[in-house]
Amino acid sequence: MITTKSPREIEYMREAGRIVALAHEAIKPYMKPGVTTAQINQICEETILAHGAAPSFKGLYGFPAAVCTSINSTLVHGIPSNTQLKNGDVISVDIGACYHGYHGDSAWTYTVGEVDEKTLDLLKVTEEALYVGLSYAKAGNHLSDISHAIGEYVFQHGYSIPRDYTGHGIGTQVHEDPDVPNFGPAGRGVILKEGMTIAVEPMVHAGKPQTRVLADGWGVVTKDGSMTAHYEHTIVIRKDGYEILTTLNKEELLKNG
Numbered sequence: 001m002i003t004t005k006s007p008r009e010i011e012y013m014r015e016a017g018r019i020v021a022l023a024h025e026a027i028k029p030y031m032k033p034g035v036t037t038a039q040i041n042q043i044c045e046e047t048i049l050a051h052g053a054a055p056s057f058k059g060l061y062g063f064p065a066a067v068c069t070s071i072n073s074t075l076v077h078g079i080p081s082n083t084q085l086k087n088g089d090v091i092s093v094d095i096g097a098c099y100h101g102y103h104g105d106s107a108w109t110y111t112v113g114e115v116d117e118k119t120l121d122l123l124k125v126t127e128e129a130l131y132v133g134l135s136y137a138k139a140g141n142h143l144s145d146i147s148h149a150i151g152e153y154v155f156q157h158g159y160s161i162p163r164d165y166t167g168h169g170i171g172t173q174v175h176e177d178p179d180v181p182n183f184g185p186a187g188r189g190v191i192l193k194e195g196m197t198i199a200v201e202p203m204v205h206a207g208k209p210q211t212r213v214l215a216d217g218w219g220v221v222t223k224d225g226s227m228t229a230h231y232e233h234t235i236v237i238r239k240d241g242y243e244i245l246t247t248l249n250k251e252e253l254l255k256n257g
């Protein structure tokens with residue numbers, strides 16, 4: 001079932017989203033060689049708790065940490081550990097916070113030290129794909145217009161998209177209907193309505209689209225070992241566009257399509 005949220009519910013989601021954005025801000029200075037993914041997890045968890053929220057992913061389907069930390073060829077769901085960041089790594093940190101029963105969810109890919117040009121291009125294209133997709137987020141458009149725009153943008157740049165991982169509706173649950181795929185034909189299926197809240201999250205591979213799950217049962221890596229990137233915002237659909245809930249940037253808050 002796809003729900004639309006009331007202004008009061010959106011107010012809670014705005015605060016959840018703000019707390020997620022604050023956790024992202026808090027970890028930025030730690031994207032340095034030698035920092036462990038467990039330290040990044042701890043900073044996120046402390047930031048979320050300090051603002052009266054709870055980490056959405058802790059215990060979700062049994063996930064053992066507050067946030068997901070996915071390095072290089074790990075696409076999503078990396079478990080924080082004593083692994084140290086190295087010069088040239090990229091790390092996607094996926095953060096969720098639950099405030100008064102409502103969730104915010106946002107992932108970002110960070111660079112550590114000097115990262116090669118090819119990988120920087122992958123990150124740039126994936127981040128741009130998020131905003132290209134969001135430019136179709138508007139009441140009356142099809143949800144698949146967002147998916148199509150993301151897919152076309154990524155494929156034009158010669159990258160691939162894993163089949164089995166999508167964005168999603170979000171609200172009192174982290175993952176609600178509908179799925180928000182990152183490719184596919186435009187003009188199909190669900191029509192976007194004012195007050196729908198969705199997480200849009202392009203996940204992109206430099207190489208082939210196939211993935212496999214690590215022996216820990218969580219980490220999802222590219223089968224060919226190629227690099228990955230992941231950018232995600234939680235948004236609410238407005239009559240003339242969308243509002244990003246997981247940002248501190250006032251300019252980003254309201255975008256009209």
Ligand code: MG
Pocket residue numbers: 094095096105106107232
């Ligand atoms: Mg996420």
Ligand code: MG
Pocket residue numbers: 105167168199201232
């Ligand atoms: Mg998500």
